[in-house]
Amino acid sequence: MIFHSLTYLVFLAVVLALYWSLPRRGQNLMLIFASYIFYGWEHPWFLLPLWASTVVDYGCALGMERFPQQRRAFLVISITASIALLATFKYYDFALENVNAILANFGQDPLRNTLRLALPAGLSFYTFQSIGYVVDVYRGRVKAVRYFPDYALYVTFFPQLVAGPIERAAHMLPQYRAPRKFDAEVWRTALGLILWGYFKKVVVADNAAVVANKIFALTDTSFPVVWAGVFAFAVQIYADFSGYTDIARGTARLLGIDLMVNFNHPYLATSPADFWRRWHISLSTWLRDFIYIPLGGSRCSTARASLNLMATFTISGLWHGASWNYVIWGVYWGALILLQRYLGWLGLTQKIPWFAKVTFTFGMTCLGWLIFRERNLGQIIHDLAQSPFGASTEQWRVGIYFVVLVLIYALPLVIHMLATGLPGWRFEPRLSRRSRFILETAVAILLLFGIVTIRSVATSDFIYFQF
């Protein structure tokens, strides 16, 4: 089931009505049942790997507490099972393709046992969340869950199941165990957040997607048009993913559950490292805590720390998809952050004005999005080879037209970013409770009006569903 469908709205209305009429235990069981319906709506078989992951990780965590001497073995079993799931559904065919390419170089026949399995939506999200839980139990940071439905809900909670945020057990499990109280004020802010998420998705992201998809469908184009397409994709992917997160967080709030913030104005980042502190925060903190730091983090030699960083970002790239462009994208970000570190040590980044830092980081981010969006390496090279000096005035006008078109749709997003994201300044008018209510209601009305009148005629799935 997808958030931007009428089916989902009806589903949510029914879930909310039932949920708030049940006691806590009943609420959790109902949420698990609803989550399975949500997840298996179009492809019921998607539930099989989800159930397998839930049962194995629940059992391994319990095993760690019951047999402390075997903790490590249970950890290995659990992580191996999660990686096996990812390898089977996501990476097997990619690996085989590469093996076949090598075999072809040596004149050997290709291996033919490809699986061609559909990737279950959200597999990378819930396997990472499960691994996080098992490792936290292993480290003694959280206690293993004994009551199975609490753990099943931790893995399957439908608002965040398909595209995160990748939550931590320490944040979610206490909430599932606590009684929930209906709060009208929380509901009002949740509805506002959901509307904002829908606006970002169906107005900003889907309209920007029309431009990006058109431009990335061209064989040969000019510098201004390519970069207008990259700009459109930068807007699309941010509005799409953060829109999904807003709907997820708003929906969870309606159910009395708080999900973590996943985005913090990433396009106002002042450096590559700062970008990753603001973009997909749940993934970057997961990678930091479960890969980078266990590898040794930065408390080791410079060479080793650099290697740790590159390994972490390569895994991040591969997490996004089984394709070389994602691997290159990960390596690109790792290299950028290393470069930033070295320039910082040389004291070269201190005197650069804030605006220049933000512009430079946004430019580097866009370059990254070009690598991310183009699947074909030859096409990436072709796009990068376009010169701004070789483009005609007409081609510049075409490029400007697309940038302006995307900016018009993204205007509310830009205003929101400037009003709430600039350092040292935040738009917080001193208003009475009633005036604030009127302002928030007016904004919500405008958002729904925008959704009704200017949402894109071409809708697309959330980009991060494919990961």
Added chain:
Amino acid sequence: MIGKRWFLVIFVAAVVLLPALISHLIPARGDFDPKPISRLRHRQPEVVLIGDSVLGGSIDPLLFAKMTGTRDVELLWNGGAASAAWYLLLKNYVVASGIHPRLVCIFFRERMLTDATFRTTPTYRRFLESIRHEKEPVYRDILQDEEANEESALGRFIDWIYPLNSRRHVQAEKISRLAFRIAAGGSRIGPLRRRVNETFDVAKLRDEVMDESTELSGAKAEEFNPDPRHSFLPHLIAAAKQAGIPLCFVRQKRYPLPDGTTPQSESLRRYIARLRAWLESEGCTLIDLTNDSEPDQSMYNKPGDDHMRPAAKEKMTEIYARKLGPLLHR
């Protein structure tokens, strides 16, 4: 003092109802584009050719006029046009202009003539809205009837509450025009619009991108049925007959096999045979290029694509002229 619950109730009511109210106050559709009528009146063409991008990219009207010895040829095409658009183009432009061409040709492929909803989804509505009047009973009845089967009751209810929801393309066009004006920087937007269209010429698309204008899988694989409640074809012929305009239908050849033939299913052959019999009974002509050896693969844009290479335009115009010429000199 208003409590939190009342704030919530007022919030939900205001957010749901006010956009609905505003939605009903704003005109729900864009304006009809009358320019082609005056152009037709001014030029008085002897031949009018109507089709989609496959036609637009494969014929040179000036050359066609020269080859067939006609005074002037008007080309009415739009990328992604299909039977609903062709009906409106004929009725609202050719017939409405009062001209008397010697021949009007409709270019189609496969079952496009009788698949009323093909290419009428929101993506294509912008063009359809610009060529239709406020009151189009035939258009409304056929599409409403067909869409009623495709959309859920809840979807129709939401469209009824928020009528602008189904007219999003009107706002999209306004926003696009605003972007054009800003990018043109005070100059006329027409040339820039043309330049943008040229940028996305089908010849420049990547192989892996299946151009929707050649994607006919959406055209339903049904038997031929000229039911006026579900097809624009009978209305199109009725409009032409009423104005005394001779109609000819040209079935374009899809991308062929290396030997020049185009594979066809048995049901499609049956469909075309019935279509031909019915059109002839209505006094129209059907020219089918599918079984001809030309055009061959080398004239097409790329494998699987029905569009012609720009270099093949002249040759294709010659083929059309050879096929249609005799009809003009009868």
